Amino acid sequence: xxxxxxxxxxxxxxxxxxxxxxxxxxxxxxxxxxxxxxxxxxxxxxxxxxxxxxxxxxxxxxxxxxxxxxxxxxxxxxxxxxxxxxxxxxxxxxxxxxxxxxxxxxxxxxxxxxxxxxxxxxxxxxxxxxxxxxxxxxxxxxxxxxxxxxxxxxxxxxxxxxxxxxxxxxxxxxxxxxxxxxxxxxxxxxxxxxxxxxxxxxxxxxxxxxxxxxxxxxxxxxxxxxxxxxxxxxxxxxxxxxxxxxxxxxxxxxxxxxxxxxxxxxxxxxxxxxxxxxxxxxxxxxxxxxxxxxxxxxxxxxxxxxxxxxxxxxxxxxxxxxxxxxxxxxxxxxxxxxxxxxxxxxxxxxxxxxxxxxxxx
Amino acid sequence: xxxxxxxxxxxxxxxxxxxxxxxxxxxxxxxxxxxxxxxxxxxxxxxxxxxxxxxxxxxxxxxxxxxxxxxxxxxxxxxxxxxxxxxxxxxxxxxxxxxxxxxxxxxxxxxxxxxxxxxxxxxxxxxxxxxxxxxxxxxxxxxxxxxxxxxxxxxxxxxxxxxxxxxxxxxxxxxxxxxxxxxxxxxxxxxxxxxxxxxxxxxxxxxxxxxxxxxxxxxxxxxxxxxxxxxxxxxxxxxxxxxxxxxxxxxxxxxxxxxxxxxxxxxxxxxxxxxxxxxxxxxxxxxxxxxxxxxxxxxxxxxxxxxxxxxxxxxxxxxxxxxxxxxxxxxxxxxxxxxxxxxxxxxxxxxxx
Numbered sequence: 029x030x031x032x033x034x035x036x037x038x039x040x041x042x043x044x045x046x047x048x049x050x051x052x053x054x055x056x057x058x059x060x061x062x063x064x065x066x067x068x069x070x071x072x073x074x075x076x077x078x079x080x081x082x083x084x085x086x087x088x089x090x091x092x093x094x095x096x097x098x099x100x101x102x103x104x105x106x107x108x109x110x111x112x113x114x115x116x117x118x119x120x121x122x123x124x125x126x127x128x129x130x131x132x133x134x135x136x137x138x139x140x141x142x143x144x145x146x147x148x149x150x151x152x153x154x155x156x157x158x159x160x161x162x163x164x165x166x167x168x169x170x171x172x173x174x175x176x177x178x179x180x181x182x183x184x185x186x187x188x189x190x191x192x193x194x195x196x197x198x199x200x201x202x203x204x205x206x207x208x209x210x211x212x213x214x215x216x217x218x219x220x221x222x223x224x225x226x227x228x229x230x231x232x233x234x235x236x237x238x239x240x241x242x243x244x245x246x247x248x249x250x251x252x253x254x255x256x257x258x259x260x261x262x263x264x265x266x267x268x269x270x271x272x273x274x275x276x277x278x279x280x281x282x283x284x285x286x287x288x289x290x291x292x293x294x295x296x297x298x299x300x301x302x303x304x305x306x307x308x309x310x311x312x313x314x315x316x317x318x319x320x321x322x323x324x325x326x327x328x329x330x331x332x333x334x335x336x337x338x339x340x341x342x343x344x345x346x347x348x349x350x351x352x353x354x355x356x357x358x359x360x361x362x363x364x365x366x367x368x369x370x371x372x373x374x375x376x377x378x379x380x381x382x383x384x385x386x387x388x389x
Numbered sequence: 390x391x392x393x394x395x396x397x398x399x400x401x402x403x404x405x406x407x408x409x410x411x412x413x414x415x416x417x418x419x420x421x422x423x424x425x426x427x428x429x430x431x432x433x434x435x436x437x438x439x440x441x442x443x444x445x446x447x448x449x450x451x452x453x454x455x456x457x458x459x460x461x462x463x464x465x466x467x468x469x470x471x472x473x474x475x476x477x478x479x480x481x482x483x484x485x486x487x488x489x490x491x492x493x494x495x496x497x498x499x500x501x502x503x504x505x506x507x508x509x510x511x512x513x514x515x516x517x518x519x520x521x522x523x524x525x526x527x528x529x530x531x532x533x534x535x536x537x538x539x540x541x542x543x544x545x546x547x548x549x550x551x552x553x554x555x556x557x558x559x560x561x562x563x564x565x566x567x568x569x570x571x572x573x574x575x576x577x578x579x580x581x582x583x584x585x586x587x588x589x590x591x592x593x594x595x596x597x598x599x600x601x602x603x604x605x606x607x608x609x610x611x612x613x614x615x616x617x618x619x620x621x622x623x624x625x626x627x628x629x630x631x632x633x634x635x636x637x638x639x640x641x642x643x644x645x646x647x648x649x650x651x652x653x654x655x656x657x658x659x660x661x662x663x664x665x666x667x668x669x670x671x672x673x674x675x676x677x678x679x680x681x682x683x684x685x686x687x688x689x690x691x692x693x694x695x696x697x698x699x700x701x702x703x704x705x706x707x708x709x710x711x712x713x714x715x716x717x718x719x720x721x722x723x724x725x726x727x728x729x730x731x732x733x734x735x736x737x738x739x740x741x742x
Binding site: 092242243303 | 484486487488489490517518519522523584585586607689690691692693698701703704705706707708
């Protein structure tokens, strides 16, 4: 009797431990996937998916550098990925477990190599641009029909901003993107690591600061869609999601997105496996699942971001593949710039500059 | 003599158990190879068990008694002193691009640890006006919101204490009720109330009191509203407890002696509820000073608070050492009101006994 009880307990304990091991924990950006894909993954693999979200690279990086995050797959952007690879936060991918890697698009992979040499640690999930989202009706009402809605003039020229301020303008709370954008506007190298050049961006931003209502990296989706604000400097797909939410709500709000014609920042969100991931095998299964052409297309069709998967392109809906705001034409693509990580000393200057811009101190 | 032997026994057992625990966690975290690496912790446990078995009964009882007394101190040691020492140690280290992102760590060995630590980060805090401005601004926000909470909380506590006996339990419940939902969700709800298109503005526009929506969200006003709302129960409960104990006949006596109702309130009720007021103010002031969630959700970019600076040092600069230095100073600032609060509590306890 006791023996059966013991073996029974052991069996239950074993089942419990295997059930535990078969979880895959994914940490991705908020509003960044078609949730049906999550159910599909669980169905296909029998693994249980724990899906958490964040809205800033900084939060993710702090978890990675603290170690023991418990996540199997995380999604840092290019510059952050590069720094975390140096810190030893990720493990090399086992390409044998990733047959779908052949679906990837060399136009994107060749660019992500500057962050992850030979793409040994990461696969591209989505990429996009940082640009300007406007509530077309309200902005034209304030600035007239020839409002420069596709230009940095709209958000960095105090003349325009002073008029837009009351209507509500949000900026991303992401100095690593807002400062390069400002440098581009004044004709400096957007990827400058020189504190004196960065100070020039500070001057420009301080002049428009009084008219910025909030610096935040996810609230603007809802705020734009509701008509609470007129302009948001944000990420392409987020603003396009706001456009669609407004259209669905039929609240008379019309949102448009433009990558600034002066040149916009191109960024890449890369999926990688933390060095201490509890379920490395499950993590590879998830990456391979995401790289499936149809799954990747489903994700892009849902979130309105371009992906780095060439095979998925035939499954994209016309709304996505035909929209130059998502898949820019070759000329626009040439006009996009990328940045590299700041070393710690410069990072401190950038953060300090950003605090000064935000709080005036 | 017997006392001394009990103490020796107590340290013998706690020493064995603690080293068994440390050995276990050391193996578990650094991933030892196989079950054999758990042998030291098993051995230590066995040693403890054997020595317990051969111990005479009256010694067992006395060791147990001592263990019981030691519980609260162990608690303090484990939950306050140890974390504080870790934070303090990090505040003396230097930033590094590694896991964890500072150097030196305990793994580097003892001598490297001692040589690598310095007060550089504390010196750095004095070179930038940002930090003292943030401490001052936090102090200002904490003081103002404590006063506001008192102004809102006192009448509520007074009304509760004056309510008929059978209502009091229900009223008390209503004060505690908000704790049944997450604090975060309740603060989020204020975004929906205070935003430009929010409930409050829509209501005011509808009544015709205002013609343009008020900008409340993302300003310091919203932070005050959030803090007052969140910490109100901490103000009400101690004041209510003080007022509830008050003898009503004192008021009658004051009025018989020619006091007006107002001066009776001022001269009798307020002094008698003084301890409740002090306790409530500290319970609001202390957490409000280091508050992070409310200013980050409801406050604007211009709301300067030390909690936000701490977050930025930690997350944006990835500079754990400077962040820890900011935290250590915040703690030092907080120690003053905490000590005052403790003294007040002690005085109250003595007065009651």
